[in-house]
Amino acid sequence: MSLIYDIPGLLDFSTLLLGIVVFLMTYAYVTRPKNLPPGPWSLPIVGNLPTLILAKGKIHHTFGEWRKKYGAIVFFKIGTLNAVCLNDYDVIREAYVRRSDMFGNRPTNLRVVNELFDQKGILSASLSPQWQERRKFVRGGLGFGNRGIEDKVLEEALNMQTELLKTKSKSFNIRRMLQQAVTNVLCSMLFGKRWDYESQTFQDLMESLDVVFHRSSIFFVQENVFPYVPWFLKRGDKKKARLERILEHVRAEIKEHKETFNRDDIRDFIDAFLLEMLNRPDTCTDPDDGAFTDRHLEITVLDLFLAGTETVSTALWWACLLLILNPDIQHKVQEEIEEVIGREGRPTMALRTQMPYTTATVTEIQRYRSASTIGIPHAVPRDTDFYGYTIPKDTLVFGGQWQVHHDPELFPDPEKFNPGRFIDSDGKFKKDEHMMPFSMGPRTCVGKPLADVEVFLLLTFLFQRFNFELPEGARTPSDEGIMGISQAPAPYELVAIPRD
Numbered sequence: 115m116s117l118i119y120d121i122p123g124l125l126d127f128s129t130l131l132l133g134i135v136v137f138l139m140t141y142a143y144v145t146r147p148k149n150l151p152p153g154p155w156s157l158p159i160v161g162n163l164p165t166l167i168l169a170k171g172k173i174h175h176t177f178g179e180w181r182k183k184y185g186a187i188v189f190f191k192i193g194t195l196n197a198v199c200l201n202d203y204d205v206i207r208e209a210y211v212r213r214s215d216m217f218g219n220r221p222t223n224l225r226v227v228n229e230l231f232d233q234k235g236i237l238s239a240s241l242s243p244q245w246q247e248r249r250k251f252v253r254g255g256l257g258f259g260n261r262g263i264e265d266k267v268l269e270e271a272l273n274m275q276t277e278l279l280k281t282k283s284k285s286f287n288i289r290r291m292l293q294q295a296v297t298n299v300l301c302s303m304l305f306g307k308r309w310d311y312e313s314q315t316f317q318d319l320m321e322s323l324d325v326v327f328h329r330s331s332i333f334f335v336q337e338n339v340f341p342y343v344p345w346f347l348k349r350g351d352k353k354k355a356r357l358e359r360i361l362e363h364v365r366a367e368i369k370e371h372k373e374t375f376n377r378d379d380i381r382d383f384i385d386a387f388l389l390e391m392l393n394r395p396d397t398c399t400d401p402d403d404g405a406f407t408d409r410h411l412e413i414t415v416l417d418l419f420l421a422g423t424e425t426v427s428t429a430l431w432w433a434c435l436l437l438i439l440n441p442d443i444q445h446k447v448q449e450e451i452e453e454v455i456g457r458e459g460r461p462t463m464a465l466r467t468q469m470p471y472t473t474a475t476v477t478e479i480q481r482y483r484s485a486s487t488i489g490i491p492h493a494v495p496r497d498t499d500f501y502g503y504t505i506p507k508d509t510l511v512f513g514g515q516w517q518v519h520h521d522p523e524l525f526p527d528p529e530k531f532n533p534g535r536f537i538d539s540d541g542k543f544k545k546d547e548h549m550m551p552f553s554m555g556p557r558t559c560v561g562k563p564l565a566d567v568e569v570f571l572l573l574t575f576l577f578q579r580f581n582f583e584l585p586e587g588a589r590t591p592s593d594e595g596i597m598g599i600s601q602a603p604a605p606y607e608l609v610a611i612p613r614d
């Protein structure tokens with residue numbers, strides 16, 4: 115009886131719901147920009163987020179499916195934000211290199227990023243002459259300090275050796291150790307100091323990096339898109355709090371540097387930046403427009419700290435896994451190290467030219483399982499014509515590095531881990547211009563020279579002194595990545611056996 119009475123109410127409700135859905139879809143259709151690249155059908159408000167969330171971090175695979183269906187330039191929606199993914203080497207090159215005046219910019223419509231980074235520093239700032247000056251300075255300045263980069267990396271390598279010997283060939287997860295070594299290299303370049311692995315502050319920094327990199331999506335997109343939904347707001351704020359903790363640490367270091375600054379003794383990157391501010395007062399007076407202001411200093415250091423730690427340690431974490439899964443390749447790398455450096459000799463970058471197989475292995479690791487699969491989003495600051503389509507103002511642009519590195523036309527049999535593809539018929543290292551783990555164009559990774567040194571020297575040092583193996587009886591770990599902001603291996607354990 116009551117059901118019959120309720121039917122008009124139910125009808126009213128479902129009619130209202132239907133009306134809202136029809137209205138939203140009509141609104142989305144009418145306001146949808148015209149002449150867009152092809153792409154998947156999207157829902158009002160949430161856009162293609164359900165598909166991206168169901169991809170469980172493997173967004174690069176979703177991009178691959180879209181590429182097959184829609185082509186190299188695909189339009190999609192992240193909530194209400196417009197986005198395109200570029201899935202082909204030539205198309206990415208066209209955007210990031212030839213059309214970099216448009217495509218070299220960064221998004222300005224992401225809440226967490228805006229609130230924290232404020233378009234300052236390097237990473238989140240859009241193109242401007244001031245940004246260019248800072249970038250140039252950073253490129254030169256990453257080598258500041260009393261000792262060269264190689265010394266710093268080898269100092270950490272020796273510390274790692276001590277820690278590895280303490281494991282007494284027992285099974286453990288090497289990830290934290292790699293993260294600590296790489297973070298310490300950067301801390302000594304930026305702050306002029308390294309930390310004991312046990313230090314509470316250091317552990318706290320590591321934990322913050324974990325939250326930011328492995329429990330977040332690229333640029334915290336969901337938290338940015340739905341800041342008005344309490345659950346996302348809370349998630350966004352949690353990550354922001356972690357980033358703020360790192361920033362607080364950076365601020366404390368800057369304060370200490372200012373108190374002890376001596377222009378005749380430049381100790382590290384912060385000192386070098388402070389000196390630049392003193393030498394060029396014209397560039398630091400205007401807080402909004404200057405290239406070297408206090409605010410730029412703290413955000414630049416934060417950028418370098420964030421961008422330069424997880425990326426490198428993740429590359430090395432992949433290296434250990436892939437060389438454990440391919441013991442024949444590990445053996446060949448060790449043979450080459452032994453031939454060129456010996457068991458006790460000091461690895462140096464100068465020796466790299468004599469080590470084509472090790473160089474090829476490092477390159478293949480970055481192709482097969484790179485820490486970065488879809489890059490850091492770029493954005494166009496106004497409506498932009500591209501291959502006959504119109505990319506609307508503020509569209510997020512993702513350069514699909516994974517699609518390029520796994521394109522069978524460029525890298526035959528791409529799912530095979532094979533360093534030999536980078537060796538020519540004379541046994542020399544063969545460079546391939548399609549490799550883009552650091553992206554390309556004016557936005558290309560500013561830390562690449564440092565990353566190259568760290569990855570090559572740490573890998574060479576570790577495999578010179580240890581055999582890395584799976585623990586006895588352990589299940590073979592998967593080499594499928596897990597995506598946060600970077601793509602990392604699923605946690606695995608290994609044993610490090612000192613070589614006699």
Ligand code: HEM
Binds near residue numbers: 417551553561
């Ligand atoms: C294996 C290690 C690394 C990989 C795979 C990597 C990869 C990348 C990628 C893909 C980008 C985005 C470029 C773009 O937007 O098109 C980037 C940007 C950047 N990286 Fe790296 N990176 C690594 C190590 C480092 C290191 C060691 C540092 C510095 C200490 C660093 C600092 C930066 C900065 C500051 C940016 C922003 C550049 C800009 O927006 O102009 N990276 N990196």
